[in-house]
Amino acid sequence: MWQSGSEGVTCIACGEELPRSQAREYDKHGDRWERRDKEFEFLCKPCYRECCHQPRDGLEETLVRADAGDADRETFLAQYHDIAGGEGPERER
């Protein structure tokens, strides 16, 4: 997918893959400084702007209902898409 050496992450809002260096960390709890035992979610820049600088009805609630941060990524994405009413994540296997 990416050139070797660059880590790819997936935007939790739109499912877009992007290099981690281009992504914005998103923590639903709002404490970006407690990094132990914790995996951040990532947003692409457009979604980050929408999430964090404009009200977006239901997104936060949807993320929480989808167990953002608690479920593993695949489960979370599946739940998120389910709740959001979109298609399920593409399976690569």
Ligand SMILES: [Zn+2]
């Ligand atoms: Zn996005």
